[in-house]
Amino acid sequence: xxxxxxxxxxxxxxxxxxxxxxxxxxxxxxxxxxxxxxxxxxxxxxxxxxxxxxxxxxxxxxxxxxxxxxxxxxxxxxxxxxxxxxxxxxxxxxxxxxxxxxxxxxxxxxxxxxxxxxxxxxxxxxxxxxxxxxxxxxxxxxxxxxxxxxxxxxxxxxxxxxxxxxx
Numbered sequence: 001x002x003x004x005x006x007x008x009x010x011x012x013x014x015x016x017x018x019x020x021x022x023x024x025x026x027x028x029x030x031x032x033x034x035x036x037x038x039x040x041x042x043x044x045x046x047x048x049x050x051x052x053x054x055x056x057x058x059x060x061x062x063x064x065x066x067x068x069x070x071x072x073x074x075x076x077x078x079x080x081x082x083x084x085x086x087x088x089x090x091x092x093x094x095x096x097x098x099x100x101x102x103x104x105x106x107x108x109x110x111x112x113x114x115x116x117x118x119x120x121x122x123x124x125x126x127x128x129x130x131x132x133x134x135x136x137x138x139x140x141x142x143x144x145x146x147x148x149x150x151x152x153x154x155x156x157x158x159x160x161x162x163x164x165x166x167x
């Protein structure tokens with residue numbers, strides 16, 4: 001699959017889960033992660049994100065259209081960061097944008113727009129905790145995608161500190 005530069009070498013799932021179209025990865029015996037153990041929660045804060053493999057994998061998933069999978073990966077980090085912490089609010093904004101993309105793709109524009117509104121609220125509550133992301137650019141690109149002004153999905157482009165860029 002072509003697309004943005006990968007931040008991890010972790011393989012993508014064998015298919016992108018689209019509810020109602022593919023087997024549920026966790027609950028369906030035909031799902032690619034059926035009965036797989038739950039991952040351990042990784043604590044993520046504003047300073048640790050460049051070295052967090054789960055976060056970087058979540059960015060890869062988002063950027064390659066694995067929106068349901070991105071949601072699953074980042075949700076664990078969200079729980080570990082604390083729902084109302086600045087990092088948690090940032091993660092929730094990204095999660096809501098991922099699911100807004102999925103809803104728009106499946107034709108649920110009302111749901112996509114509600115998720116985008118939630119993402120905007122979470123981004124504003126994140127303050128300066130952006131986990132390397134330009135949240136306003138993410139929201140703007142998601143808005144254009146959800147409101148059919150663009151067929152290009154939003155992309156996450158983390159700004160790494162100079163000495164922490166992945167290889």
